[in-house]
Amino acid sequence: MPKLKSFGFKPVLAKSLVLLLLLPLACWAQAQSAVEPDQGQAAQRTWKICLGEVSIPPFLNDGSGAPGLSEQLLLDSARLLGLHLEFHRFPGRRCRLLLKSGEMHAMAMAPTPENLAQWQFPLHDGGVDAAKRVVRLSLVGIKRSDADFDWDGKTLQDPASQLRVGGALAGRMVASDILKKLGLKVDGESRSTRQLMLKLQARRIDLAILFREELPEALSVPAAAGLSMLSRPLLATDIYLVSPVELPAARQEQLEALWEQLAKRRELSQYKPR
Known part of the structure; x- marks a missing residue:
């Protein structure tokens, strides 16, 4: 049976060649093992x-x-x-x-x-x-200027029983809770201050609650024409x-x-x- 021809590599040389070929792979693996823990720690x-x-x-x-x-x-x-x-x-x-x-x-x-x-x-x-x-923020109420009710800091003065539905921005539980405590039906679906002001102007709600810091933006849009703020803040609340x-x-x-x-x-x- 004919023998396969040898290419003349000595065993030591062959082993060195294999190591040389595997060295880049080993370096890459070591680099990856160093990067992965760093990424995990960062996350x-x-x-x-x-x-x-x-x-x-x-x-x-x-x-x-x-x-x-x-x-x-x-x-x-x-x-x-x-x-x-x-x-x-x-x-x-x-x-x-x-x-x-x-x-x-x-x-x-x-x-x-x-x-x-x-x-x-x-x-x-x-x-x-x-x-x-x-931060600590104040919640204020906004009504139509012709509405005959107000907040004195402790109780809601509503001689003509005009106040029935209150509005809050979607997901703002602190405002919805105030409206519930006032005994009002709550519309908590508004996605923006503009939408809330439009509902108030269209008489879909009677009172809107916002943070005091949102008032400049809320009252600057055309939808806020004919609206005014209650005399006193409804609540000061901390945000965590x-x-x-x-x-x-x-x-x-x-x-x-x-x-x-x-x-x-x-x-x-x-x-x-x-």
């Missing part, structure tokens, strides 16, 4: 924050320009802890669903009874820790960064550290309106 230190689709200047902008004061406070506090924040803007109801599914890590909320029952707020001495809030109740230990530690930073930095001059 574990990234927080996706859902802010809703509302703009509350100067505290919260719409994402098209520079961050609002409260957004900058969150960014700076996270940076000091080696965390990275991503702001996402969806309607309030969708934000809640994304938070429940784990696609978002946190959301800005007021401590309404419903929110307190579902989400994790910073607590102290059996209550919400106001020192760890992101909240997460699901059950978090992995590392996330829980990051959240609590972030709350602590917010408490330390919030009163600094750079986060105050000028």
